[in-house]
Amino acid sequence: MTEGLALIAPWLIAAGVGFFLTGALGLWRFPDAYARLHALTKADNLGLGLLCLGLACQAASLSAALKLLLVWGLVLVASSIGATLIASTALARGLRPVTRRGSRRGARRGARRGSRDS
Amino acid sequence: MPLPLAVMLLLSCAGVGLWRIWRGPSGADRMLGAEQLSTLAIAILLLLGAFLDQPALGDVALLFALLAAVAIATFVTRTWTRLHEAQRRPEEAEGD
Amino acid sequence: MSAFVIGFDLLLGAGLLWLAWQALFHPQPFAAVVHFMAFGLMMALAWVRLEALDIALAEAAIGAGVTGALLLAALGRLPDGPTPRRLLRAWQRPPVALALGSVLLLSLWLVWVAWQLPRPGLAAEVTAALPESGVRHPVTAVLLNLRALDTLLEVAVMLGAVWLVWSLGPELRPYAPVTALPGLPALTRLLHPLFLMVPAYLLWRGSHAPGGAFPAGAVLGAGGILLLLADGVPWMQRPEHQPLLRLLLAAGLVLFLGLALGGLLLTGTFFAIPLAIAGLAILAVEVAIALSIALMLMACYLFGEPGR
Numbered sequence: 001m002t003e004g005l006a007l008i009a010p011w012l013i014a015a016g017v018g019f020f021l022t023g024a025l026g027l028w029r030f031p032d033a034y035a036r037l038h039a040l041t042k043a044d045n046l047g048l049g050l051l052c053l054g055l056a057c058q059a060a061s062l063s064a065a066l067k068l069l070l071v072w073g074l075v076l077v078a079s080s081i082g083a084t085l086i087a088s089t090a091l092a093r094g095l096r097p098v099t100r101r102g103s104r105r106g107a108r109r110g111a112r113r114g115s116r117d118s
Numbered sequence: 119m120p121l122p123l124a125v126m127l128l129l130s131c132a133g134v135g136l137w138r139i140w141r142g143p144s145g146a147d148r149m150l151g152a153e154q155l156s157t158l159a160i161a162i163l164l165l166l167g168a169f170l171d172q173p174a175l176g177d178v179a180l181l182f183a184l185l186a187a188v189a190i191a192t193f194v195t196r197t198w199t200r201l202h203e204a205q206r207r208p209e210e211a212e213g214d
Numbered sequence: 215m216s217a218f219v220i221g222f223d224l225l226l227g228a229g230l231l232w233l234a235w236q237a238l239f240h241p242q243p244f245a246a247v248v249h250f251m252a253f254g255l256m257m258a259l260a261w262v263r264l265e266a267l268d269i270a271l272a273e274a275a276i277g278a279g280v281t282g283a284l285l286l287a288a289l290g291r292l293p294d295g296p297t298p299r300r301l302l303r304a305w306q307r308p309p310v311a312l313a314l315g316s317v318l319l320l321s322l323w324l325v326w327v328a329w330q331l332p333r334p335g336l337a338a339e340v341t342a343a344l345p346e347s348g349v350r351h352p353v354t355a356v357l358l359n360l361r362a363l364d365t366l367l368e369v370a371v372m373l374g375a376v377w378l379v380w381s382l383g384p385e386l387r388p389y390a391p392v393t394a395l396p397g398l399p400a401l402t403r404l405l406h407p408l409f410l411m412v413p414a415y416l417l418w419r420g421s422h423a424p425g426g427a428f429p430a431g432a433v434l435g436a437g438g439i440l441l442l443l444a445d446g447v448p449w450m451q452r453p454e455h456q457p458l459l460r461l462l463l464a465a466g467l468v469l470f471l472g473l474a475l476g477g478l479l480l481t482g483t484f485f486a487i488p489l490a491i492a493g494l495a496i497l498a499v500e501v502a503i504a505l506s507i508a509l510m511l512m513a514c515y516l517f518g519e520p521g522r
């Protein structure tokens with residue numbers, strides 16, 4: 001049982017880091033704040049969850065493993081509710097999302113600006 | 119995956135967060151950059167705690183996880199309020 | 215291993231310098247504040263690398279949590295947009311150059327003095343005195359027994375800061391958020407039990423491991439600020455509760471001073487705590503200080519005297 005857990009732990013950690021890299025890519029390249037919100041709250045939290053799970057497989061005691069999972073739960077609560085707070089406030093302030101039909105010009109301008117700055 | 123490599127990859131992700139905080143363009147983007155940095159700091163602390171065999175690092179990560187919500191809640195209730203609604207510059211609603 | 219550690223430290227240091235520079239010189243005040251918050255996060259990582267876990271805990275709670283929230287709330291009161299760049303007039307340049315030069319010389323002198331300090335420090339003396347202090351963690355022993363006077367003065371300085379903020383005028387009513395935020399009370403309700411449990415855990419750990427009154431008070435204060443954001447503590451603003459609020463704000467300082475004077479009466483030395491009661495007395499003072507620090511942070515966050 002323990003050997004099996006120790007065997008899958010590196011894979012879980014590697015998958016978690018992969019999700020973090022994906023989230024960073026999204027934060028860098030996505031066209032507007034709403035899309036970047038998705039990149040962060042989904043990819044990064046999944047990455048942290050896999051990483052915590054992988055480390056919990058290697059943890060010395062059950063209480064240490066449970067503490068790792070508590071950290072993940074807290075980040076989930078904070079970032080999921082935080083995402084709704086930021087998104088609804090941004091929408092109420094009139095920050096317009098970039099849509100394919102509505103403002104194609106805006107989307108292309110955003111993409112070009114992003115590539116020039118990168 | 120060796121843990122040092124994982125930590126180095128996570129640090130390179132933090133570079134994107136730093137760039138996003140600096141670049142903006144809207145306040146929400148800068149806050150998102152800060153949120154990404156705090157999630158990354160939690161991940162790095164947990165990995166370092168396992169790598170250096172210091173379980174006390176988990177406590178620092180726990181504090182980061184607990185306090186992540188405070189900055190966002192302050193931002194939406196105290197910074198982006200009706201005062202700034204009235205003074206918003208027109209290009210902010212237009213661009214991005 | 216060593217190449218990894220050196221690379222990590224170099225990247226962390228470069229990131230810290232970048233964040234500090236941007237926090238000072240970014241033209242938009244909001245961006246500067248977010249850079250400062252990120253600086254607090256990275257600084258906590260740096261303290262972890264320096265193996266100063268107590269400071270890392272305090273930096274995570276105060277630098278990344280409470281100070282960022284205070285600055286963000288203050289920004290909400292200022293006009294938006296970039297600050298105008300002010301150029302120095304001709305007569306202003308010599309005094310500014312003089313001030314910068316003296317600061318540079320002073321910091322060079324400080325570095326030289328720090329370099330001259332005896333190398334192993336006082337760790338051996340602290341370890342030797344540890345059995346007589348009543349606790350098992352050296353940092354707690356130094357803060358609350360061996361050099362307790364410093365801690366007493368720190369708490370007095372914080373109380374003075376609250377006094378200063380309150381003397382500026384009546385409490386400021388916050389502006390309404392731009393839209394209804396039903397998530398906020400839910401967030402507060404979910405996190406509040408943990409905001410009570412984690413400080414208790416840190417206080418309990420403080421006697422034998424990194425933790426203690428300052429991080430515990432800061433975390434409790436951050437939880438209180440979250441409650442204030444959701445309008446969850448109306449009693450702080452009510453006029454009839456003001457005497458109680460002031461009593462609780464001063465409780466940590468008063469109990470600490472009482473301990474010091476009690477030591478003076480019992481043993482004839484200021485702050486000499488008898489070993490028999492040292493553990494219990496330190497725990498009681500730590501609980502009182504943590505509560506007072508939490509309330510002081512919340513009191514600063516009101517931006518003025520409540521109930522006036």
